[in-house]
Amino acid sequence: MALIDVVNLSKAFGPKVVLSNVNLQVQEGESLVVLGGSGTGKTVLLRNIMGLLTPDSGHVAIEGKIIAQLSRKELFKVRQSIGMCFQMAALFDSMTVFENVAFGLRRHLEITEDEVQARVEECLSLVGMKGTDKLKPAELSGGMKRRVGFARAIALKPKILLFDEPTTGLDPVMTDVIGRVILDLKHELGVTTITITHDLKSAFEIADRIALLFRGECIACEPPAAFKVNPHPVIQQFLRGDADGPFLQDPPPPKRRTQEAHP
Amino acid sequence: MVLTFIDKTGASVLSALDTAGDFATLAGRTFAAIFKRPFDGKNLLNQFQAVGVHSLPVVILTSVAVSMVFAVQLAFGFRQFQAEGLASQVEGLAIVRELGPVITGLMLSGRIGSAMAAELGTMQVTEQIDALECLATDPIHYLFVPRFLAAIVVVPLLTVVSIYVGFWGGYMILVGVEGQSAYVYGHEFYKLLAFRDLRIALYKAFVFGMIISLVGCWRGYRTQGGAEGVGNAPTSSVVTSSLWILISDFFLTKLLLV
Numbered sequence: 054m055a056l057i058d059v060v061n062l063s064k065a066f067g068p069k070v071v072l073s074n075v076n077l078q079v080q081e082g083e084s085l086v087v088l089g090g091s092g093t094g095k096t097v098l099l100r101n102i103m104g105l106l107t108p109d110s111g112h113v114a115i116e117g118k119i120i121a122q123l124s125r126k127e128l129f130k131v132r133q134s135i136g137m138c139f140q141m142a143a144l145f146d147s148m149t150v151f152e153n154v155a156f157g158l159r160r161h162l163e164i165t166e167d168e169v170q171a172r173v174e175e176c177l178s179l180v181g182m183k184g185t186d187k188l189k190p191a192e193l194s195g196g197m198k199r200r201v202g203f204a205r206a207i208a209l210k211p212k213i214l215l216f217d218e219p220t221t222g223l224d225p226v227m228t229d230v231i232g233r234v235i236l237d238l239k240h241e242l243g244v245t246t247i248t249i250t251h252d253l254k255s256a257f258e259i260a261d262r263i264a265l266l267f268r269g270e271c272i273a274c275e276p277p278a279a280f281k282v283n284p285h286p287v288i289q290q291f292l293r294g295d296a297d298g299p300f301l302q303d304p305p306p307p308k309r310r311t312q313e314a315h316p
Numbered sequence: 317m318v319l320t321f322i323d324k325t326g327a328s329v330l331s332a333l334d335t336a337g338d339f340a341t342l343a344g345r346t347f348a349a350i351f352k353r354p355f356d357g358k359n360l361l362n363q364f365q366a367v368g369v370h371s372l373p374v375v376i377l378t379s380v381a382v383s384m385v386f387a388v389q390l391a392f393g394f395r396q397f398q399a400e401g402l403a404s405q406v407e408g409l410a411i412v413r414e415l416g417p418v419i420t421g422l423m424l425s426g427r428i429g430s431a432m433a434a435e436l437g438t439m440q441v442t443e444q445i446d447a448l449e450c451l452a453t454d455p456i457h458y459l460f461v462p463r464f465l466a467a468i469v470v471v472p473l474l475t476v477v478s479i480y481v482g483f484w485g486g487y488m489i490l491v492g493v494e495g496q497s498a499y500v501y502g503h504e505f506y507k508l509l510a511f512r513d514l515r516i517a518l519y520k521a522f523v524f525g526m527i528i529s530l531v532g533c534w535r536g537y538r539t540q541g542g543a544e545g546v547g548n549a550p551t552s553s554v555v556t557s558s559l560w561i562l563i564s565d566f567f568l569t570k571l572l573l574v
């Protein structure tokens with residue numbers, strides 16, 4: 054049985070259909086990367102998995118428990134085993150970096166303050182944020198906030214990690230570091246992850262399977278090697294990063310020739 | 317024409333019921349969450365600090381001002397019947413029964429209710445409340461309960477302060493300016509009052525504390541739509557809670573003053 058099971062999931066906001074009939078299965082210990090154009094509903098997908106949104110039809114099941122049917126108490130129990138890293142970090146801005154990362158530890162684990170301290174420092178140094186623990190989120194840059202959000206998500210050592218663009222806005226070196234941390238978590242702790250990213254390089258590094266969302270549907274979900282050679286025109290255009298093709302609804306502005314073509 | 321009218325009325329009645337139901341649900345969840353674990357003492361202390369200590373100056377200043385104005389009016393009014401002696405009795409009655417709790421309630425709805433709405437509203441639009449949910453923490457338990465507890469303790473306490481300060485406000489005018497005897501003022505102030513009146517004042521303050529915190533948190537929690545939404549949350553919380561303070565004041569007075 055799949056650890057995360059998304060079945061025929063549909064979600065619309067008013068007349069705007071964001072997801073229609075999405076099916077995804079993530080096995081235990083697997084790392085799924087979700088790709089897709091901006092505004093295709095990747096974040097909405099994660100929020101449905103987390104139970105922050107209720108599906109219009111279909112369901113999400115985690116370890117066989119259907120999220121939308123759980124009581125609040127059971128839902129919080131399930132959420133304790135999931136870590137989520139928000140696209141905009143969503144740090145608690147009245148708390149320091151340390152308190153942010155320590156939040157889940159203090160609330161859910163009965164451990165001493167020294168152990169909390171040790172774990173927080175460990176998480177912060179993983180993402181290269183050592184020594185920032187006394188700062189408030191307002192004193193951090195966008196990329197730093199994102200890394201603290203990442204540290205907060207992994208602090209409780211959850212079984213499942215959901216990353217919403219953990220590397221967007223980070224420099225290439227830091228992006229690689231985050232990719233390595235995700236791989237380490239997977240190999241050392243057997244964590245199951247769903248990562249949304251726009252960075253193809255790290256996507257191919259960390260993925261066991263890659264899914265592509267296009268106009269609310271999941272048009273492919275396969276291992277990186279197969280994904281690369283998938284003949285679907287949308288996938289090929291996405292991989293090339295080219296504006297011309299079936300990907301966009303409206304035709305892009307024409308390409309300007311900057312250099313005369315050589316004969 | 318008639319149908320659209322009925323349609324519209326029906327729709328607005330339904331949406332009003334919806335709003336009331338939503339408030340009732342959240343209030344109910346707050347009551348249910350009070351005794352849930354874990355108990356977060358630090359958070360509660362912070363709220364006492366924010367709600368209580370920092371509201372003290374506002375409550376003192378407004379109570380002094382209102383009690384002084386009221387004393388001036390009473391002294392002037394009763395002088396017309398050569399009944400200046402009644403001024404201090406009526407001053408005491410008015411301050412303990414009405415002005416103390418209501419002024420405190422209204423000022424605190426502006427001071428702490430709006431702050432709660434703005435704080436929770438900002439947390440809502442910046443996804444911090446979603447982050448709480450994801451960290452398996454019930455926002456009702458973590459955000460509503462400490463604010464609620466702080467308010468139902470602090471509003472009655474500040475009402476007592478307001479009554480005490482009101483006594484001295486009246487003293488300044490009636491004794492200081494009007495030249496009544498200090499001994500007589502001190503005696504007459506309590507003449508029309510029984511201990512029951514203080515108790516009623518505290519009941520009222522308790523209810524006002526509930527209204528202020530629940531409405532403030534509710535408006536904040538239900539904030540939508542970015543900066544504009546965050547701007548609207550405190551305004552609507554102050555208007556709603558002031559209204560309910562005045563309405564409930566009427567009914568509490570009718571009910572308790574039999």
Ligand SMILES: Nc1ncnc2c1ncn2[C@@H]1O[C@H](COP(=O)(O)OP(=O)(O)OP(=O)(O)O)[C@@H](O)[C@H]1O
Nearest residue numbers: 066069071089090091092093094095096097098140
């Ligand atoms: N709360 C909401 N109310 C109404 N519409 C929404 C809401 N949340 C998302 N949407 C709509 O759903 C669509 C998908 O949004 P989503 O945030 O999932 O995009 P995304 O795939 O994460 O994009 P990006 O890569 O830019 O983060 C968007 O078109 C957005 O307008």
Ligand SMILES: [Mg+2]
Nearest residue numbers: 095096140217
């Ligand atoms: Mg997104």
